[in-house]
Amino acid sequence: MSYQALYRVWRPQRFDELVGQQVVTQTLKNAIITHQISHAYLFAGPRGTGKTSAAKIFAKAVNCHHLEDGEPCNKCDICKAITNGQLNDVIEIDAASNNGVEEIRDIRDKAKYAPTQADYKVYIIDEVHMLSTGAFNALLKTLEEPPANVIFILATTEPHKIPLTIISRVQRFDFRRISAQDAFNRMKYILDQKQVDYEEKALWVIANAAEGGMRDALSILDQVLSFSDNQVKLDDALVVTGSVTKQLLEKYFFEVSGHESAAALDTMKDILGQGKDGQRFIEDLISFIRDILLYQESPKLIMVESTGLKDEDFQKMSAAASATALYQMIDELNGIQEEMRFTTHPDVYLEVLTVKLAQVGVQGNTQQTPPRQTASVPSTGGDQADKQAVSQLQDEVHQLQATVKKLQSELNTKSSVVTKAAPQQPRVQQHNVEVKLSAINPVLGKATRRDLVEIQGLWQELLSKLSVPQRSLLHVSKPVAASKNGVIVAFDYAFLFQQAMDDEALLTSMEQGLQELTGEERRVVFVPKDKWPAIRREYIKEHGLDKRGSAPSQAPAKQDTAPAKAPDAAPAAQPAPSDAGSAATSADPVTKAQQLFGEDIVKVEDN
Template identity: 70%
Template sequence: MSYQALYRVWRPQRFDDMVGQQVVTRTLKNAIITHQISHAYLFAGPRGTGKTSAAKIFAKAVNCHYSQDGEPCNECDTCKAITNGQLNDVIEIDAASNNGVEEIRDIRDKAKYAPTQAEYKVYIIDEVHMLSTGAFNALLKTLEEPPANVIFILATTEPHKIPLTIISRVQRFDFRRISATDSFERMKSILDQKKVEYDEKALWVIANAAEGGMRDALSILDQVLSFSDNQVKLDDALLVTGSVTKQLLKKYFLEVCQNQSAPALETMKEILGEGKDGQRFIEDLISFIRDVLLYQEAPKLIKVESTGLKDEDFAELSKAASSTTLYRMIDDLNNIQMEMRFTTHPDVYLEVLTVKLSQPVLEQKSTNEAPQVQAGGAKQAEIDKLQAQVQALQQTVKELRKNGEVVNKTVRNSPQSVKEQPRVKSRKIQINLHKVYPVLAAATRQDLIKIKDLWEDMLNMLSVPQRSLLHVSQPVAASPDGIIVAFDYAFLFQQATDDAALIRAMEEGLQRLSGDERRVVFVPKDQWPRIRQEYIQSHGLGKGSQATHLANKEQSAPANAKSPVQEDEAAEEPPSQEPQSGVQKDLVATAQELFGSDIVKVENN
């Protein structure tokens, strides 16, 4: 007979032979003993954890006439036929290659017939998540109304891909990953029965490399036996699995913790020079740091003999770095591991990782303590230097804030503007008054109303980012050839001012809608009252001279059109406390003539 792999030769034939699935095996055995057998089961779990083996053992146990305590005898003809795959009533199907509707319909039609040799006809569908949607629908009816003496066992590694309508009609058993200890004991038992010499440290390396799969562990063990001429040695196990020796990991870890990047790089090159896999090196290092971290918190949680190190080694390693440093190292390792998946030059990533891990970091022991350099080798002089730099930066910030307050006081002098200070001050705000004043000189209420009517249509012509920027703005003045837009926040005003594309898009949109070319000027909303007031004062629009300006300016404007500058100025001017002079009377008469006597209100106190 040809050679068979270990995982086939030592496949469990009884529930008690299964490793690490005590809850599942006990439940299935009790169901057989009490004759509470369901018509459908779902075995879900990672690869190599015993799902298909448990399905075959269950098929033997329910059909064995000599079963004891829910275990098959493995001696009767039925048990032997099922073990050899020769019983017609136990059908094993690979859903990966038989995932169509026709295959499932064939199963559904044949399931109606009674079993020929055994008491139960058992269908074992492996990798059931590979079935198509139509196949699942065809299987659903059979699971909902199953024929008598028929049992379906569905096995999968990805239960989330199975429809909920299927899961709700089966009993689900979750197979967990097999621990390294259970894998170690199982391999040790097999090698003892085979009378093969082995090194226990090599078995621990294989158990950790299997990552919870018993079949993977036996496959690796098979490779090591073939490589080392029917022996299991530590060096051979490390070479086959691509793992790194614990002593090299310890050396690398200590060099990194002591900020010795050059020696750490040499150690890393030595590791890769031995043919070690980069991904495996990252995984081994994460596991190594995890053991050190657990030893710091609770030494009893670590089974020292399974790590390949001694208590003295862990005592030294736990003092080399704080828990915060270990957390940071694990995070960096996880990030590098993700980036290395698609690269053909892992050594570059590992070199960068080594230098990064070797860099000292600032850690804070408590909220009341000053930052201190926790990495080994830092001197008090370096700490004092850093603190001096921090103090200098803080003083600079204070001076900048003080200067900023002085500038803001000179710019914003009204109570309303003080309340509406911008929350973000990125830099000094600059307003181009040479563009604002010409618009104010020719601004009319009629133009402003026209722009406000076209505002929403103009916004719809802009891109989404541009519309979002103008969401907190509104037109405050307009003339036949210009428009002033005020922003609620100063930092958005500055961003819009620097955006030439936005200004060009607004001007083009307004030209299309109105037919007139208008320049767009931006101002901060909190500074708009000051700008308007300064314009009025600088152009002689205050008090007595206002009537003259109104008469001159409104000659070209409609009788009922009012400038926004004039309207705002009139609204902000308090009622006069003195009897009206001749000039004031002229002003009132002119205002009534321009705006109508029903709008102008004169009060004398």
């Protein structure tokens, strides 16, 4: 049989074998034991933390008839078939290459059929965030009303890209990064089982280089085994990972802390000359200085044995630089690290970095030197020199105080002048806000209370379909009128209304979202909130809704809110008493307005 990578051979087959995910595994085991199994799960977390492995173990556990404390037996035919990927009822799909609507529709159609061998049909969709918007919409209905005996497990490294409508219908489990200690223990266990010689310091180097991914750690371990002829040595691990030895980092740190920039540059050149990666050098140096900083705070905060150094080494390094200097060093390292991502000459940035780090303490001393020299010069000249120095300092203080008073008086004078002149001029020059009545009137002509209530109920779901900047723009707006072919949205502030009017993408997104939610095409029209009452009153006046009808005893209707339905006005010479939309002059305006807009909107006042 061909060689298999370590992360494939030693893939967890039980919940207890998952590294560093005790909370997740215990929750899943309890759900299986108590038969509280949900229809959909979301496993989110960094790469190589066990999401897909946990999904397969869960698929085995829910279908295994010989459970042992919530763990699959891995001996029955079902467990073996799932482990080998041969069970038709457990389907693993890569959403990166099957992200279209047709693929998800195919899943939806096949999910209706009962499982053939197992108790549950399990769909594992890996990297689910790669699905298109249409595919998510096709999956949504199935997650909302799933068939019996079907479980969906969605795995992703970027949960923020998944629509909220999907997340609200699943149970979410967050997989955390694997700690260096857990990765070290797992690699040590594997090498002991394989009976391979290793150095523990080499395993620590690999665990730190993996950056929280167990799969990455095993892949690096595989490379080290190949490089060193089936052994794991510290020097080989450093070469494979591109890491810098602790001894070189310690030497470099002492040189920059001692402001020996020339020696530090030579050490840095030696590091690069050994083929070390510049980015890895900065990452190792940040981790190294971080350990020193934590050791200064409390030696118990770090595991000294995991660093490859001794307590004596940390005591010397802690005394070599203050906490403030260490903060500045980390800031410089972070800045250079960002800049180096886009350069093909990392050695130049590293040289500049070295000089900056060597000057961290020098800059602070230089700023403090003048006061110390000023204080020490008079002391060598006797009492007369002291008196002269004190007199000179007093004169300078008096001059500074006089200057400050003068500036304060000038500032107060200018402030009073500005305050007096302020009422004569407007505070803000506001631009004229243009409202498109030609787009508003057609919506008002067919507006109904029912349509407005429907849009108000869907408003939050519509906002969830928009981007974050678009949602923030609409945060101070609300629908005030609606019909089957349009929606009028009022903005609290005129400048936000103008910004929305200029945003064609916002209008397009809102109209598409409304069509998806209601199944009808609606045009979106924006108005400023302060102009909406005037627009509404003008429309009512033009259509005769503010006039008295044929019954003179009825009080006139005063309209204070948005009309939800405009009348289908008929000519006065052709009245239609049975029609709610007859002319305003042939019916009671109060009753007509209540029929059109609703009793809770119309307000009646006596003159």
